[in-house]
Every structure is written in C-alpha cells, then in structure tokens.
Amino acid sequence: MKWERDGREVKKVTGFDVARRAGVSQPTVSRALRNLPGTSPETRERVLRAAAELSYIASDSARSLSTQSTRRIAVVSEELTNPYYPELVEPLRRRLAEHDLRTVVITDSEHRAVGIDVLADGSYDGVILTTCERRSSLPRDLTERGIPHVLVNRVLDVAESPSCSVDNVGGTAAIVELVADLGHRTVGAVLGPVTTSTGRERAEALRAGLRARGIRLRRDMVRRTSFGHDPGRNAAHDLLRRSDRPTAIVCGNDVIALGVLSAARERGISVPEQLTVVGFDDIPMASWPIIDLTTVRCDLDALARTAVELLHAEPARPGLAPVERRIPVSLVLRRTHGPAPA
Amino acid sequence: MKWERDGREVKKVTGFDVARRAGVSQPTVSRALRNLPGTSPETRERVLRAAAELSYIASDSARSLSTQSTRRIAVVSEELTNPYYPELVEPLRRRLAEHDLRTVVITDSEHRAVGIDVLADGSYDGVILTTCERRSSLPRDLTERGIPHVLVNRVLDVAESPSCSVDNVGGTAAIVELVADLGHRTVGAVLGPVTTSTGRERAEALRAGLRARGIRLRRDMVRRTSFGHDPGRNAAHDLLRRSDRPTAIVCGNDVIALGVLSAARERGISVPEQLTVVGFDDIPMASWPIIDLTTVRCDLDALARTAVELLHAEPARPGLAPVERRIPVSLVLRRTHGPAPA
DNA sequence: CGTTGACAAGTATACGTATGCAATCGAGTG
DNA sequence: CACTCGATTGCATACGTATACTTGTCAACG
Numbered sequence: 001m002k003w004e005r006d007g008r009e010v011k012k013v014t015g016f017d018v019a020r021r022a023g024v025s026q027p028t029v030s031r032a033l034r035n036l037p038g039t040s041p042e043t044r045e046r047v048l049r050a051a052a053e054l055s056y057i058a059s060d061s062a063r064s065l066s067t068q069s070t071r072r073i074a075v076v077s078e079e080l081t082n083p084y085y086p087e088l089v090e091p092l093r094r095r096l097a098e099h100d101l102r103t104v105v106i107t108d109s110e111h112r113a114v115g116i117d118v119l120a121d122g123s124y125d126g127v128i129l130t131t132c133e134r135r136s137s138l139p140r141d142l143t144e145r146g147i148p149h150v151l152v153n154r155v156l157d158v159a160e161s162p163s164c165s166v167d168n169v170g171g172t173a174a175i176v177e178l179v180a181d182l183g184h185r186t187v188g189a190v191l192g193p194v195t196t197s198t199g200r201e202r203a204e205a206l207r208a209g210l211r212a213r214g215i216r217l218r219r220d221m222v223r224r225t226s227f228g229h230d231p232g233r234n235a236a237h238d239l240l241r242r243s244d245r246p247t248a249i250v251c252g253n254d255v256i257a258l259g260v261l262s263a264a265r266e267r268g269i270s271v272p273e274q275l276t277v278v279g280f281d282d283i284p285m286a287s288w289p290i291i292d293l294t295t296v297r298c299d300l301d302a303l304a305r306t307a308v309e310l311l312h313a314e315p316a317r318p319g320l321a322p323v324e325r326r327i328p329v330s331l332v333l334r335r336t337h338g339p340a341p342a
Numbered sequence: 343m344k345w346e347r348d349g350r351e352v353k354k355v356t357g358f359d360v361a362r363r364a365g366v367s368q369p370t371v372s373r374a375l376r377n378l379p380g381t382s383p384e385t386r387e388r389v390l391r392a393a394a395e396l397s398y399i400a401s402d403s404a405r406s407l408s409t410q411s412t413r414r415i416a417v418v419s420e421e422l423t424n425p426y427y428p429e430l431v432e433p434l435r436r437r438l439a440e441h442d443l444r445t446v447v448i449t450d451s452e453h454r455a456v457g458i459d460v461l462a463d464g465s466y467d468g469v470i471l472t473t474c475e476r477r478s479s480l481p482r483d484l485t486e487r488g489i490p491h492v493l494v495n496r497v498l499d500v501a502e503s504p505s506c507s508v509d510n511v512g513g514t515a516a517i518v519e520l521v522a523d524l525g526h527r528t529v530g531a532v533l534g535p536v537t538t539s540t541g542r543e544r545a546e547a548l549r550a551g552l553r554a555r556g557i558r559l560r561r562d563m564v565r566r567t568s569f570g571h572d573p574g575r576n577a578a579h580d581l582l583r584r585s586d587r588p589t590a591i592v593c594g595n596d597v598i599a600l601g602v603l604s605a606a607r608e609r610g611i612s613v614p615e616q617l618t619v620v621g622f623d624d625i626p627m628a629s630w631p632i633i634d635l636t637t638v639r640c641d642l643d644a645l646a647r648t649a650v651e652l653l654h655a656e657p658a659r660p661g662l663a664p665v666e667r668r669i670p671v672s673l674v675l676r677r678t679h680g681p682a683p684a
Numbered sequence: 685c686g687t688t689g690a691c692a693a694g695t696a697t698a699c700g701t702a703t704g705c706a707a708t709c710g711a712g713t714g
Numbered sequence: 715c716a717c718t719c720g721a722t723t724g725c726a727t728a729c730g731t732a733t734a735c736t737t738g739t740c741a742a743c744g
Binding site for chain 2: 012055057058059060061062064065068070080081083085086087089090093094097102103104105106107108110116117118120121122123144145229233258259261262263265266284285288289290291
C-alpha cells in the first residue's frame with residue numbers, strides 16, 4: 001500500500017536529508033529541532049529552515065525505538081457507541097495533552113477484547129482502561145510487563161491496578177432515598193451486566209438500600225441486560241407487561257433508562273405520572289428537554305483528572321493494595337420521577 | 343514514567359532473549375514466529391515455546407522502522423461526541439480488520455485540528471478523515487507525503503483526494519418531496535456549518551429543491567449552526583418564537599433535529615401535529631420510540647466498505663480528478679412529520 | 685566418490701533517531 | 715605564550731526487528 005507520485009515513489013525525508021541541506025550532521029539536526037543546548041543560534045536557524053523546506057517530520061518509530069518511549073497513551077473503550085464513553089474520552093484527552101501525551105483511542109466492539117499484544121508492543125507509554133470487566137486479565141498482564149495503566153469507571157474483583165471510578169454506592173443510595181420518599185413500594189430494576197463492576201455495585205447497593213428502607217426488591221422485578229437502549233427496552237417490556245407492574249424502575253445507566261422510557265411510551269404508560277424512571281451517569285442526552293431524565297451525575301473531568309494523576313503515580317506493588325479512588329456523585333432531579341400512583 | 347516491579351525495573355523481552363532461550367539466532371526467531379519458510383518444524387516449536395515462556399511481544403516500533411509499515415490506520419474524527427461518528431468508526435474498524443489493519447481513533451474536539459505532524463510521522467500506513475472541513479489542507483499534505491488516505495462523509499471544495507460520502511442531494515430531494523407533499527409552505531431550516539461539505543450540500547439541495555416546487559425558503563427562516571443538540575435547540579427557538587413560524591423544519595442532521603424537537607417541546611408545540619421535523623443520518627437514537635424521528639438513512643457499512651476499498655486503490659494523480667463515490671440514501675418515515683396545519 | 689542442490693540457520697546490515705563521548709575552536713587567564 | 719575551559723559539533727553506537735546474503739549440512743545422483 002505504498003503510494004506513488006508523478007510515477008516515482010515518494011521517499012521519506014529523514015534527518016540526514018535535513019542535515020545535508022543545512023550542511024551539518026544528523027545529530028545536530030536532532031538537537032537543533034528539539035531546542036537542546038549545544039547548538040549555536042545560527043546553526044539552529046539553518047537547520048530549522050532546511051527542515052521547513054523539506055517538510056521534515058521525524059519518524060515516530062525511530063524516535064520511539066531510540067528513546068524507548070512514545071509519549072502516547074492508549075485509551076481502551078470497547079463500547080464507543082455508548083455515548084458515555086466518547087464523553088469520557090474528551091476530558092481524558094485534554095488532561096493527557098496537558099502532560100504532553102498524545103491520546104489514541106482503541107476500540108473493538110465486536111469481540112469486546114482488545115488484546116495484550118496490541119497494548120504491550122511498545123506502542124504506548126500507558127493504558128487507560130474504561131470498559132474492563134470484573135475478571136479481565138488485562139490489568140495483571142499490564143502490571144507484569146511494567147506498563148503504567150489505570151482503570152477508569154470500573155474496578156476488578158481482586159483489586160490489582162490503580163483505579164478511579166464513580167461512587168456507585170452513594171449514587172444508588174440517593175436514588176433509593178428518592179424513590180422511597182416518593183412512596184414507591186413496587187420497585188423494578190433493569191440493571192447492567194453482572195460481569196461489570198458498575199453493573200454489580202449498583203445492583204448490590206440497590207438491593208441493600210431498598211431493604212434498609214423496608215422495601216422488597218422482588219427477584220422477578222429485576223432484569224439484567226447489557227448497557228444499551230434496546231436491551232433496556234426489551235427488559236422493561238417484560239416488567240411492564242404484568243398486572244402488578246412496578247411504579248418505579250431503577251436503571252443500570254442512562255442508556256438503559258432511555259430504553260425503559262421507550263418501552264413505557266410504546267405501552268402508553270405515562271412518565272412520570274404512572275411510572276418513575278431513574279438513570280445513572282447523566283450523559284448529555286439526559287438533560288435534553290425531550291428526555292429530561294432524572295439521574296445521577298458524575299464530574300467526568302474530575303474522573304479524567306484523577307485517572308491521569310494515577311497514571312503517573314507509583315504502580316501497584318505486589319502485596320500492597322492498589323490505589324482506588326472514588327469520585328463523588330450527585331442526584332439530578334429532572335422530570336422522569338414522581339409520586340407513586342395510588 | 344517507567345514503572346518498576348519488585349524494586350527493579352522491568353526489562354523488555356526482545357527477540358534476542360527468545361533466541362538465547364531457544365538456542366537459536368534472533369533472525370530465526372523472527373522467521374519462526376511469522377511462519378516464514380526456512381525453519382524446521384522442531385526449531386519453530388522450540389522458538390514458539392521460548393517466546394511463550396517469556397511472554398514475548400515483538401516491538402512495534404522496531405518492526406515499523408524495519409519494514410517501513412505499521413499495518414495501522416488512523417481514523418480521524420474530531421467530533422466523537424456526535425453519535426454519528428462512533429457509529430461510523432465501528433464498521434470502519436471491522437472492514438480494516440478484514441485487511442489485517444489495526445484501527446486507531448484520533449480525536450481532538452478541542453481545537454478541531456489534528457495536525458499533519460501527528461498523522462505523517464510514520465505511525466500510520468493510511469488515514470481516514472471523517473470530519474474534514476471544506477478547505478482543510480490535510481488532504482493535500484497527505485497527498486504530498488504519499489500517505490494513502492480517504493475522506494469519508496465529507497468532500498473538499500477542490501477535490502484532491504479520494505472520497506466517499508452520502509448522497510446528500512438525493513436525500514435532501516426526498517425530504518423536499520415529503521415536506522412539499524404534506525402541504526407545508528412555510529418551511530424553516532436549521533442547517534450545519536458552511537465550513538462542512540455536508541452542511542453546504544444539504545443546504546444548497548434544500549434551496550434548489552424547494553424552489554423547484556415553488557416553495558420559497560426565506561432567508562430569515564434559515565439558521566446555520568454546528569452539528570449539536572444545543573445549537574439546534576437555540577436556533578429552533580429563534581424560528582419558533584415568531585408569529586409566522588414555520589410548519590416544518592428541515593435539519594442539517596439528526597442531532598440538530600433532536601435539538602429542534604427539544605425547543606418545540608419547551609414551547610409546547612406538538613410534533614407532528616403543529617410542527618414537522620426531519621433529520622439526516624438516521625443515527626440509532628432516531629429510531630428509539632421516545633424519539634421516532636423521520637430522517638434519511640445511509641448504510642454506514644457500505645460507506646465503510648467503500649472507504650477501505652478506496653484506501654487501497656490508486657491515489658489521486660495530479661491533473662486527474664480523484665475518485666468520488668456516493669452512497670445512496672433512503673428516506674425513513676417515522677413520526678415527526680405530518681400534514682401542514684391549517 | 686565427487687558434484688549438485690535444497691534447505692536450515694547464522695551473519696551482517698538497514699531502518700531513523702537520540703545520545704555519550706571525543707574533537708575542535710575560540711576566548712580568557714596567568 | 716601555554717594552558718584551561720566552555721561552547722559547538724561530529725563520530726560512534728544503541729534501540730529491536732526484518733531480510734539479503736552466506737555458510738553449512740545432508741541427501742540424491744551421475
């Protein structure tokens with residue numbers, strides 16, 4: 001897949017070409033272009049001009065090979081079509097850029113399995129995992145290879161790597177309080193996958209919270225699905241079909257909640273009069289007037305800042321528990337919640 | 343940012359380490375691991391075992407430097423938070439994977455300007471541009487450097503590089519027909535930025551189409567905004583505030599349309615009874631029952647397939663017009679359109 | 685038994701940049 | 715004037731993989 005131009009193949013301009021043109025040596029070019037000391041102003045000037053004339057761009061492979069560092073961080077997100085993740089990528093990119101690190105997004109929604117071989121071939125100085133499952137071996141592999149990494153928004157069953165995630169327990173507690181205070185007694189839930197810490201933590205906090213308020217969360221009122229609109233919608237139909245249908249449905253995240261709203265709409269169940277729906281994440285969409293979803297917000301910029309901070313911190317030591325930060329959340333009251341119907 | 347383990351820095355395993363362990367030379371390791379001819383089955387076996395025992399992963403920088411190729415394609419998308427783009431990335435990734443090419447997403451929503459230096463430092467064998475503006479110099483720069491690339495979903499003012507995009511003219515024509523047939527005579531529009539080909543093509547096709555049907559598109563009934571919910575919403579408020587407000591609003595894309603729907607909701611204007619709204623792109627959200635947006639669909643997989651095809655095709659020759667493919671579209675009738683109110 | 689050839693595996697080197705070290709030059713100093 | 719020191723620049727080499735070329739081995743064949 002080499003392209004040609006004017007019939008001849010375009011040859012890459014190297015530091016030697018620049019050196020020849022400027023009448024200096026290649027190392028001098030290297031030093032001049034990076035403003036290292038030990039180059040006279042005139043020489044630097046000549047080099048800069050030659051480099052500009054030749055449109056020289058230093059080979060990243062060669063530099064990486066030589067310096068053993070790439071100044072590049074991989075952000076792994078296997079669910080890029082879930083609006084939450086692009087929203088998370090941007091602040092991460094901004095924060096990384098502040099440290100002069102380039103961001104590269106790696107995704108694979110198909111097999112949901114970006115391999116260690118892709119991440120540990122020396123292409124990246126660090127890895128940020130945003131969609132890691134509870135028992136993923138990726139963090140351990142990265143640790144063994146000495147590659148700096150952080151889990152964002154997810155944690156492992158056996159904490160092994162630094163992580164920062166949202167306060168799922170606190171957020172869910174706020175939801176429970178809201179739902180209980182509104183008088184709901186028949187509560188349903190469409191929660192995220194058991195394989196994810198987000199799905200699991202929110203589920204457990206919900207069960208525990210409701211129990212503490214004397215509300216039973218019946219097993220058959222709970223559905224677990226993947227984090228998507230259609231799965232949420234299907235699950236909600238299951239719950240809303242029944243005669244003793246719930247008056248409130250707590251959702252694993254906002255996208256699921258949107259699916260629940262869709263199901264309610266299809267069944268002619270009005271929200272919030274007949275059904276309360278609460279999400280989690282506060283994706284931008286949730287605040288749109290056509291949606292106006294009551295949900296839990298987390299400051300993604302704080303999450304990103306912490307993640308980048310941890311990436312630079314000391315790595316996990318065998319034996320020592322790794323750093324595990326939690327970002328606080330807050331309930332956002334909009335218009336999908338209301339008092340339980342009589 | 344080098345991590346340590348057990349107090350000692352982790353040293354990278356190289357092909358020489360594997361060679362020593364297997365009792366062969368480094369080139370033999372290289373050949374064995376890639377199944378090249380010229381290695382006996384027993385030797386290959388020994389090498390594979392040694393490599394596995396050491397968890398060897400070949401350095402990508404070194405390989406790239408040596409082979410002058412990376413098997414990696416950069417997908418540049420400067421508006422990843424616009425749901426259309428993640429949706430486009432996935433089929434691209436899948437198609438590229440079929441050619442044994444790895445996909446890397448480059449984004450920069452902040453300055454909307456991924457530079458040539460990032461793309462032409464030898465890190466990528468090719469570039470797919472999805473958010474290129476009409477006068478961007480990136481395509482020309484890439485051409486001059488002999489880097490294979492394709493514009494997807496966008497074209498340049500002066501076609502310079504291969505591109506494939508959706509049939510904006512045909513799609514808009516279908517919208518015009520629908521709106522006209524429904525009897526709308528006071529038509530408004532919230533269109534995309536003039537700096538994008540999508541924004542411009544759809545705008546021109548709309549003007550021309552309406553004129554052909556004898557419908558005037560008044561200048562003060564048209565707003566141009568960036569492709570986002572809030573801009574769309576603000577613009578729609580402008581249009582809907584007036585006493586002679588439009589009975590139909592044609593939108594630059596779906597996200598803008600959602601903003602228009604939000605504005606209508608806020609003003610208590612019911613859709614589709616009092617207002618018809620039509621989008622463009624058919625993002626997944628558009629088909630959700632809570633939205634149910636009438637819009638124009640494009641087969642993203644076809645778009646992606648064509649893009650990857652063009653990436654492998656002959657590059658643009660100076661003087662010759664580059665390939666410019668169009669993917670057909672189809673109108674999707676949902677529930678945001680209706681007859682013009684009396 | 686010598687020759688030839690196929691195959692396996694090692695040797696040498698290219699790829700392009702960064703950097704430790706040596707060399708050169710000029711100025712300042714005793 | 716010899717000497718020192720600092721500044722500037724070149725030289726040599728490392729980084730890790732791929733590959734052209736060479737060497738060595740063994741079997742087939744005349």
